[in-house]
Amino acid sequence: MRIVLVHPNYHSGGAEIAGKWSPAWVAYLAGYLKANGYSDIRFIDAMTDNLTDDELRAQLTASGADIVGTTAITPAIYKAERVLQIAKEVNPKVVTVLGGIHGTFMYQQVLMEAPWIDAVVRGEGEAVMLNLARAVDEGRWPDCRGQVAGIAYADGTKVIATQAEPPIRDVDTIVADWGILDWNKYIYIPTGTRVATPNLARGCPFTCSFCSQWKFWRDYRVRDPKKVVDEIEELVTKYKVGFFILADEEPTINKKKFIEFCEEMIKRNLPVQWGINTRVTDIMRDEELLPFYRKAGLVHISLGTEAAAQLNLDIFNKETTVGQNKRAIDLLRNAGIVTEAQFIVGLENETAETLEETYRMVRDWNPDMANWSMYTPWPFSDLFKEMGDKVEVFDFEKYNFVTPIMRSKALDRAELLDLVMKNYRRFYMNKALFGYMWERDPLRRSYLVGCLKAFLKSAFERKFYDLGKRGYWGPLSKKFLKFEFDNSRKLADAPIAQQSADWKSAPKRKQDTAAATTAAAVAEMRACGGSTEQMDDIVVPPAEKIMACGGGTQQLPENEPVAKVH
Numbered sequence: 001m002r003i004v005l006v007h008p009n010y011h012s013g014g015a016e017i018a019g020k021w022s023p024a025w026v027a028y029l030a031g032y033l034k035a036n037g038y039s040d041i042r043f044i045d046a047m048t049d050n051l052t053d054d055e056l057r058a059q060l061t062a063s064g065a066d067i068v069g070t071t072a073i074t075p076a077i078y079k080a081e082r083v084l085q086i087a088k089e090v091n092p093k094v095v096t097v098l099g100g101i102h103g104t105f106m107y108q109q110v111l112m113e114a115p116w117i118d119a120v121v122r123g124e125g126e127a128v129m130l131n132l133a134r135a136v137d138e139g140r141w142p143d144c145r146g147q148v149a150g151i152a153y154a155d156g157t158k159v160i161a162t163q164a165e166p167p168i169r170d171v172d173t174i175v176a177d178w179g180i181l182d183w184n185k186y187i188y189i190p191t192g193t194r195v196a197t198p199n200l201a202r203g204c205p206f207t208c209s210f211c212s213q214w215k216f217w218r219d220y221r222v223r224d225p226k227k228v229v230d231e232i233e234e235l236v237t238k239y240k241v242g243f244f245i246l247a248d249e250e251p252t253i254n255k256k257k258f259i260e261f262c263e264e265m266i267k268r269n270l271p272v273q274w275g276i277n278t279r280v281t282d283i284m285r286d287e288e289l290l291p292f293y294r295k296a297g298l299v300h301i302s303l304g305t306e307a308a309a310q311l312n313l314d315i316f317n318k319e320t321t322v323g324q325n326k327r328a329i330d331l332l333r334n335a336g337i338v339t340e341a342q343f344i345v346g347l348e349n350e351t352a353e354t355l356e357e358t359y360r361m362v363r364d365w366n367p368d369m370a371n372w373s374m375y376t377p378w379p380f381s382d383l384f385k386e387m388g389d390k391v392e393v394f395d396f397e398k399y400n401f402v403t404p405i406m407r408s409k410a411l412d413r414a415e416l417l418d419l420v421m422k423n424y425r426r427f428y429m430n431k432a433l434f435g436y437m438w439e440r441d442p443l444r445r446s447y448l449v450g451c452l453k454a455f456l457k458s459a460f461e462r463k464f465y466d467l468g469k470r471g472y473w474g475p476l477s478k479k480f481l482k483f484e485f486d487n488s489r490k491l492a493d494a495p496i497a498q499q500s501a502d503w504k505s506a507p508k509r510k511q512d513t514a515a516a517t518t519a520a521a522v523a524e525m526r527a528c529g530g531s532t533e534q535m536d537d538i539v540v541p542p543a544e545k546i547m548a549c550g551g552g553t554q555q556l557p558e559n560e561p562v563a564k565v566h
Contacts, residue, residue, distance in 0.1 A: 001137045002040045003033065004065035006056070006083050009046035010076035012400035013466040014373075017458035018451070020048050022186040024176070024197040024247055025071055025099075025125070031177035032126035038133055043180050046083065053086060060090045067136055069129065071100035074378060075400040081114040088116040095136050099125045101216045102396070105380035107152035108159045109492035119145065120152045123216060124202070126174055128165045167219045171202055172227050183239045189457065190450030191273060193242025196235045200228050200261060204249035212381050213249050222254050225261035229268060236272050244274045245300075252282040259289070262296035273447075275300030275338075283328040290335035299447060301332055302340040303367075326365045333366070336441055338448065340369040345420060347375050348390055351410040355419045362427060368435075368448055370427050372420045373401040379491070395486040402465045403483060414478040421465070421472065428455060 007023045015021070023045065030041045044051070044059050051059070060068065068087040072080035084096040099121040103110050107120040121128045128150035135141040135148055145153055150165030168174060176198070188195035203217030235241040252258045274297050283290070283303070303325070325341070332339045343358050362370045376399045377384040377391055384391065393405050404413040411419070436452055439445035455464070462468030470481050 001038065001066045001133070002042065002064055003038060003067045003069065003133060004042045004044065004060065004063045004087075005029065006044045006060075006068065006070045006087075007047045008070055008072060008076050008079035008083050009049075009051055009056070010079045010397075011047070011050075011463070012075060012402055013458065013463045013469075014401050017464055018190060018454050019188040019195055020186050022178075022181055022183070022194075022196050023047075024199070026180055027176040027178045028174055029069075029126055029129060030180045031175045032173075033130060033133065034177055035173075035175060036130050038130075038137075041177075041180065045182070045185065048185050053082070056083065057086050057090060060087050065091070065094055067095045067097060067133060069097040069099060071125075072098060072102045073100060074102045074376075074396050075398065076100075077102045077106075077110065078397050081110070081117065085114065085116050095119070095132075095141060097121060097129070097132065099129070101212060101380075103152075104216055105212065106492075107161065111152065111154045111159050112492055115154060118142070118153060119148075122150050122152060122161070123164065123218060124167055127168055131165070167202075167217065167221065169221070171221045171223050176231060178231075178235060178239055181239075183241070188243045189454035190447055191243045192450065194240055196232075196239075196241045196244040197247040198228065198231055198235070198244060199223070199247040200225065200251045200257065201248050201254065205253065206250075212378050215380070220253070222257045225257055226264050228261060229264040229270075232265075232272065233268060233270060236270050242272055244272060246274065246276045248276070250278050250282065251276045252278045252286065255282075255286065259292075262293055262298070265296040270297070273297050273299045275302065277302045277304065279304055280324050280328040283331055284324060287331050290331060290337065294335050294337055298337060299443070300338045300340065302342055302371075303328060303332075304342050322361065326361075329365045329367050333368075336444060338369070338444060338451075339367040340371060341365060341367040343370065343372045344375050345372050346404050346406055346408070346416055348406055348409055350408045350416060352415075352419055355416075355423065359423045359426060362423075363430075368431070368444075369451060370423075372423055374404050374416075374420075375406055376401050377405060393485050394491055395489045398483070398485060400466075413483060414481040417465075417470070417472065417481065418475055418478040421467075422475075424465075428452065 005026050007026065026043050026045075030043070033041060042063055042065070044056065044063075046056050049055075065087070068084060070080045070083045080098060080100070084098060087094050087096050096116060096118045098110065098114075098117050098119070103120040104122045107122060110120055111117060119132060121132075128148070131148050132141070132151065135144060140147075142153075145151070146160060146162060149163050152159060152161040154160075178196070183194050186195055187193070201220065201222040203220040204214045205220045206214060232241075232244060235244065251261075276298065278301060280303055283301070286293070329339050329341065341362055343362070345355060345358065358372065377387055378399070379394075379396070387406075390406065392407060399405060404416045407413070408416055431448075432452055436445065436448040439448060458464035459467075465472075467473075470483065471477060472481055
């Protein structure tokens with residue numbers, strides 16, 4: 001039986017300006033399937049190869065696939081649906097499967113707008129995809145599809161969601177097959193080397209209101225650091241990878257495991273540099289360890305500072321202060337680590353003054369890089385529900401961090417975009433003239449000049465922030481910008497809250513003491529993010545071991561999943 005996996009051809013001028021990223025989901029899924037007997041797997045990277053529909057059709061025709069699977073974050077959903085539609089047009093008997101975070105929570109809408117999709121995988125995909133493949137291989141599909149846990153499918157006019165598949169407890173059993181990728185394609189522009197995106201852990205214990213990763217993975221699980229470094233060593237020695245980013249939401253959550261990972265990286269002395277995303281408070285917690293992290297090859301940290309106005313920090317439930325943001329950047333600079341400050345802009349309370357404030361603050365903080373991302377209200381996040389009728393755009397293809405989705409009370413979308421571009425122009429002009437070229441550390445200087453090269457390349461090609469598609473050439477062009485929202489796109493009649501509730505009603509897997517400890521946890525603290533709801537199917541440790549989101553100096557328990565308060 002042949003399985004073909006396709007990465008949909010979606011572009012937005014966001015993170016991809018730094019290069020072409022290797023899609024880790026393919027490697028981990030293919031590795032798991034191959035370890036369980038399904039070795040005939042092909043991969044089509046329609047995004048990196050920028051395939052047209054006709055080119056994709058030709059490759060799918062030649063593939064002879066029995067199952068075609070793809071994935072989708074929210075902005076890529078329509079491209080992913082089209083991938084599977086083409087697969088059905090090529091062979092009506094092929095089994096079409098959609099995975100990813102959007103389908104996990106929006107499966108009812110997906111199956112209604114794309115009836116050619118046979119199954120939507122909900123949540124972590126490896127075990128679900130394996131069971132689905134076995135059902136197809138053994139001739140039990142579609143008659144017994146209701147027995148495949150972790151999927152949703154259409155049965156006539158009804159949408160059926162099966163019982164949730166439990167998360168894979170031992171994530172070390174998932175061994176990636178990085179050989180499925182054509183590594184000549186995946187180049188990180190700042191270093192000019194091949195780039196990979198492995199992970200140290202799955203999930204996130206925090207429940208920030210603008211994010212849904214914690215809902216998707218349902219549990220926080222850390223891999224054996226030595227096995228992660230084994231994987232990285234293979235990437236470096238076999239596939240010539242020169243840079244990697246740990247794909248975790250926050251690799252430093254489990255301090256003990258992260259230290260073990262860095263110790264192993266130092267021990268093996270691999271010729272590779274790497275970066276992470278993490279929280280401001282973790283940097284402050286690990287002040288004395290930052291030189292050690294740098295010695296392990298960590299050269300780039302992107303910080304979720306999120307907003308300059310403390311009001312917005314409170315909205316996002318980040319539980320950090322403006323002063324802490326500045327302190328974290330100072331600490332990283334002193335340790336020789338490149339810093340990137342991330343700002344979220346474009347909420348309804350955004351004004352020209354608040355955007356100017358972010359610029360003044362970023363100049364005061366003096367990070368090496370800054371990124372202003374448009375607020376994107378994921379339709380399955382808590383904050384989306386709180387926004388209510390303030391969300392006017394339901395064209396999910398534009399939910400990409402670079403298109404203004406929310407309508408500000410004080411600014412129209414064109415004005416908002418123009419002011420954000422003003423911040424970019426001033427910041428990077430200053431860095432180009434007075435910053436990067438004058439760095440004393442040759443490694444930092446080389447890296448930062450490479451980042452500037454990537455930025456200028458995307459700007460010259462009109463790909464940065466989708467400016468070419470928008471028709472933006474500067475302040476004088478803002479009256480003529482084209483956002484081209486598809487206003488025919490609407491939310492499905494089925495309430496999103498119900499779709500999420502269906503997923504969260506997975507059978508519980510709790511220890512005998514869970515009820516008592518849950519009660520204690522609820523009595524003593526509130527889930528970070530302001531919500532009292534979290535995913536079922538978890539183990540609750542004693543309340544005193546729960547670490548508040550970004551707060552305190554405690555690290556996570558070594559062998560216990562993080563508590564999820566109900």
